[in-house]
């Protein structure tokens with residue numbers, strides 16, 4: 549019986565987490581990687597004091613450019629490596645030291661599953677099920693990811709997208725409370741991507757806590773309850789997708805009406821004019837838009853191509869994750 553209410557609320561608690569890759573030959577290795585760069589041989593701190601929590605039933609996305617430290621962080625949560633500093637609790641346990649307690653309760657979808665390619669899909673799932681506590685039936689796992697019709701096909705004959713779905717089926721076998729999805733839709737076509745999103749939403753709605761790393765910002769925007777953006781080993785922005793984008797200016801675009809010059813636009817709306825295209829960037833979208841529309845009505849002008857929208861997560865991400873300036877607060 550679990551009595552710890554903080555644990556019930558927070559499936560993951562990471563506090564000032566650090567991870568340093570030591571010089572070559574150390575035990576601190578990263579899965580699927582054999583980094584022999586000079587940086588790696590000198591030792592390199594990939595995670596530099598990261599703190600966050602993930603609540604039960606929440607879908608939390610970890611974003612960042614290549615090399616930001618996402619995989620290095622997630623591996624600490626999965627118990628694949630010990631942190632070099634800070635603390636991590638997963639389902640109330642240290643995932644590295646208490647791996648036996650944590651592992652049966654989590655599902656991990658790796659970036660590259662790496663299973664024997666001569667086995668069929670069904671054989672692969674059965675083999676994996678043999679290593680999984682209370683595995684769900686193979687047929688059920690395949691049905692969930694839409695691979696039922698491919699059960700007798702050898703893994704080496706699968707497309708890249710089908711392999712990702714097989715990876716997902718394996719991660720779901722143990723009916724995990726906590727699911728780690730590492731770029732789950734890479735290589736999937738648009739339709740299968742949407743189906744995967746539906747499955748992920750369904751799992752979340754059933755109460756599965758999900759940690760997602762992805763390079764697709766529309767995926768994070770569509771799925772995440774909360775997200776964190778990493779840059780150079782630190783979390784530089786976090787919150788709901790709406791909170792992360794709210795701090796970024798919205799934009800309004802339209803065609804400058806004929807017989808109107810740029811100088812005649814309402815002054816309190818600072819606008820950039822390129823040819824006849826007008827673009828307004830503003831942190832007060834509603835106010836600026838109202839002012840513009842009232843001005844247009846007053847002048848009886850039609851604003852052709854009018855398009856007003858809040859910043860997308862993609863715009864916010866590019867601003868935040870690739871920014872070269874001072875580090876933003878987490």
Ligand SMILES: Nc1ncnc2c1ncn2[C@@H]1O[C@H](COP(=O)(O)OP(=O)(O)OP(=O)(O)O)[C@@H](O)[C@H]1O
Nearest residue numbers: 569578583588592594613614615616617618619620
């Ligand atoms: N085994 C290793 N030894 C030394 N440095 C490493 C090792 N593995 C990763 N790194 C470095 O740690 C940093 C973070 O890498 P990590 O893979 O965690 O980033 P990421 O955000 O997951 O990137 P990606 O989106 O490309 O998967 C990178 O600079 C990387 O080169």
